[in-house]
Amino acid sequence: MLKLYNTLSRKVEDFVPINTPKVGLYTCGPTVYNFVHIGNLRTYIFEDILQRVLEADSYEVNRVINITDIEDKIIKKAEEERVSIEVITKPYEQAFLENLQKLNIKSANVYPRATEHIGKMIKYIEVLIEKGLAYVEKDGSVYFDISKFPEYGKLSQLDKREIKAGARVKADEYSKEDVVDFALWKAVGSDEIGYDSPWGKGRPGWHIECSVMSQEYLGDTFDIHAGAVDLIFPHHENEIAQSEGKTGKKFANFFIEGEHLLVDGQKMAKSLGNFFTLKDIEAKGFDPLAFRYLVLTAHYRDKLNFTWESLQAAQNALNNLREIIRDWPSSVIASPEGVRQSYYQKFMSAVNNDLNIPQALAVMWDMVKSDNPTSAKAKSILEMDKILGLKLDEYLGKKLEIPEEVQKLVNQREQARKSGDFKKSDELRHEIKKLGFEIEDTPQGPKIKIDKQPS
């Protein structure tokens, strides 16, 4: 039985879908005004793990990742550069999808764009106005009236006294101190980028986008809404108010929010300028999957401090794992009984216990280090990798083919070493490295590996 921590109850609960075996999973997507950073990507990796665990438990996941392609920062950039918003957003959307692929994150079933749902957002807001939950201001902006939704604050457990009835905020992001009416529709000037609406020219607020797109693809009530912890307030709180206010039904049964990636103890954020992108990681010679491995070493509800040293350690661990399983039987001859192995069962109990991936990784390493490799172990590691997503099938049982040229240099280096010519031996090691290989001296003699270390 899968157990997941639900922010709504602040408890670990049994996960029971509304319509088994189907599971609706909505995950707030990127605002495409810049490249996503590896902090954002930590969240998409955690959500990918969630999807993979659900699938290992035989659920069929319908995953929605929205693309926020209309938003104040995007519009500002488009107006400054005097181009349409697509010119700004499209390259970043493309780069985002490429990042997901490099990190072996499964594709969503649908990536709805906010700009393609403006008509639906307007209709949605009209219903909220009809129900008395929203009001139109003189300038043509529409606000949600939080005093009309008594359950406001239930997700973020806001102290009711903080609520400033009648005060308004037009910005999409604001602090917990500002518990005020929020914008559903923002009026804009006639020369600004916007859309026609019954209230005049304007554009939607960020929160309404996610209510409309999640319910459009997953129904009024769906199973899981996920994101990072910074979205609990105001974003997810406001989505609940809009959605439950409109339908009178529960919005999502589970809210699951992952912790942040930090740098020097601070949240990695575009606004703080302390961020790295996947490109930065690749430029230093790291494999994107080493970053995925690093993320797997922390529980999703724990903060993870990013350092280059920890990324290097993750890369080393991944390299070791790959090298070890090259000598294992290949999957082709692996027996299906393998999956009933006790290691696999222990692994699954860990992941089903609120996605305890660090523990699951430890079980995997116990298995890797135990006894001799067998077909059962080979089969188990492939099953485990359906969740870890480290592409281990590309290494399992695939002995490294060493080019003749490299083998020759390795032999020469051995000779040099044996005759005590360490200078020459070092030079040869360098040459071998240039060809993409690395030598590890073991008691059994030199071992040749693919060089995955940044030089």
Ligand code: AMP
């Ligand atoms: P944004 O593009 O800022 O809206 O963020 C996209 C997703 O990444 C959201 O779920 C954010 O909460 C999440 N996110 C932003 N910064 C971080 C971080 N440092 N660590 C983890 N997730 C983050």
Ligand code: ZN
């Ligand atoms: Zn959202």
